[in-house]
């Protein structure tokens with residue numbers, strides 16, 4: 001089923017609840033991350049077939065480095081595991097991979113794998129699967145302000161020329177429209193330093209389902225509800 005209306009171009013998801021999914025099954029946390037990784041492929045295919053243009057997934061935040069070393073080490077291997085397992089299917093689905101974040105801080109092996117996938121899929125014209133990897137919105141905004149300040153100091157820009165468009169051009173999402181809908185799984189109802197500027201007019205949907213249990217049917221149900229909402233963008 002394609003989307004009835006094309007007012008859902010960019011969907012963002014905070015994929016929460018993987019550890020809890022594992023704990024409920026007396027499995028190690030990493031089993032939840034592995035199941036969550038498999039579900040990324042499933043939901044990506046569903047979103048692509050629904051006609052969604054960009055799917056942004058919060059895979060690793062700048063705050064996640066504080067997790068146990070062993071868990072971070074496992075998480076950093078997931079991109080390689082994901083592409084080893086799913087690249088043929090992603091190519092068949094015509095999915096283009098994009099990665100946004102402070103990538104220079106990633107382990108070289110992780111960095112190389114994601115950049116190879118970006119290169120390998122760059123000519124695909126279907127859904128853009130945009131992984132937020134070592135991403136943090138406050139750090140993104142801080143970096144943008146510092147760059148703009150530097151331009152002003154270098155006489156490349158006047159303060160009165162600093163517009164919303166100028167700020168957006170310095171964000172990691174500059175190539176994308178703002179998300180129309182943001183979904184967070186597993187019951188938490190907060191942004192957790194994700195797309196703070198970009199979600200100014202984004203509709204939010206929260207579900208108690210954990211990410212590994214979140215199904216294409218759950219996605220379709222939320223999209224049906226979204227399509228009934230009247231978005232005002234600040235106007236009446």
Ligand SMILES: CCc1cc(N2CCCCCC2)n2ncc(-c3ccc(F)cc3)c2n1
Nearest residue numbers: 015033036037059060075078079082114131
């Ligand atoms: C680096 C942290 C991480 C965690 C993670 N989890 C664990 C937590 C969230 C739920 C999903 C499974 N996934 N799942 C896919 C990727 C992935 C990232 C980039 C890429 F280019 C290809 C795949 C991923 N990356």
